Amino acid sequence: MxxxxxxxxxxxxxxxxxxxxxxxxxxxxxxxxxxxxxxxxxxxxxxxxxxxxxxxxxxxxxxxxxxxxxxxxxxxxxxxxxxxxxxxxxxxxxxxxxxxxxxxxxxxxxxxxxxxxxxxxxxxxxxxxxxxxxxxxxxxxxxxxxxxxxxxxxxxxxTNESPDNIVIGSFGAQNNFFQINDYNILTFLNVQTDKYEFAQYKNTVKTKRSEYTIFLKTIPAEITALKGKTKTYGTPDNEDQGGVYFELRQGISVTKIYIDNNDTDDQSAEIKAFKKVIKDKIATLK
Known part of the structure; x- marks a missing residue:
């Protein structure tokens, strides 16, 4: 060129x-x-x-x-x-x-x-x-x-980019956390359990377009309806082999979800399916 x-x-x-x-x-x-x-x-x-x-x-x-x-x-x-x-x-x-x-x-x-x-x-x-x-x-x-x-x-x-993003992660024996934007994917390094202010972590960056828009379509209505609230399904902690984490940032709204790795009574079929979506996505990003 x-x-x-x-x-x-x-x-x-x-x-x-x-x-x-x-x-x-x-x-x-x-x-x-x-x-x-x-x-x-x-x-x-x-x-x-x-x-x-x-x-x-x-x-x-x-x-x-x-x-x-x-x-x-x-x-x-x-x-x-x-x-x-x-x-x-x-x-x-x-x-x-x-x-x-x-x-x-x-x-x-x-x-x-x-x-x-x-x-x-x-x-x-x-x-x-x-x-x-x-x-x-x-x-x-x-x-x-x-x-x-x-x-x-x-x-x-x-450039003209949206600051809206999604963070997905798995915690327990091993912690793996990623931010999904419409312009790149961040891999957060050495994330500590229950310390999820991600701006304090180093991160590596990979250019990838439209991932946020695509993943947004997989979120169950039960979660999008929370609109800025935090909800925990089951008891996801290290003693129970950890769980998965989901965070949706849209404007000033921040929705946070914790889901037990074990299927619990408060997890609907949609939540269980979404938990698998998160785990599958994490597996592709590792």
């Missing part, structure tokens, strides 16, 4: 650079391929020294640069979080949405492709959702990922 070699351009609109064909020579960059990356809960262990008022990103390629931009503090997440980054293998990409007037804003890097010349990071932003309680205090949305160490030009591409 013929592309222009573009200079790194850190401005959010986002367009890359506006260069004419005579500005730089054409270079054959080859075809795009998915680039694996890891989401990292950096703010569990670090705080930003200077919060940017305008959208920006920082590429961190050394411990010295990390320490010049972030201040290390004690872990503030409810799970143990390893703050170590091997900068011989990875670069840290820190993406900032700039100052926002209230809570409810977020920015998220979703998928990455690369070719022989450049890396293109796709991202989306969201604002407050309908019905969300807002506090009139400025916030600074951010997102952090690790990518394989590189010297390639990095470009950003704004």
């Amino acid at each position: 013929k592309k222009l070699m573009l200079s790194l351009f850190v401005a959010f609109g986002i367009a890359a650079c506006s260069l004419g064909n005579d500005d730089l020579p054409n270079v054959d960059c080859g075809s795009n391929a998915e680039l694996p990356f890891t989401g990292i809960p950096l703010l569990c262990n670090y705080s930003v020294k200077t919060l940017p008022n305008n959208p920006a990103f920082i590429l961190i390629d050394s411990k010295e640069k990390l320490e010049s931009n972030f201040t290390k503090h004690e872990n503030t997440c409810t799970v143990a979080s390893d703050p170590t980054i091997d900068f011989t293998k990875y670069n840290l990409v820190a993406l900032f949405g700039g100052a926002k007037p209230t809570n409810g804003y977020a920015i998220k890097m979703t998928t990455i492709v690369q070719n022989n010349c450049e890396i293109i990071i796709n991202f989306f932003e969201k604002g407050p959702q309908t019905g969300e309680t807002l506090v009139q205090t400025p916030t600074y949305p951010s997102d952090f990922i690790l990518i394989p160490k590189t010297n390639k030009t990095i470009l950003f591409n704004r």
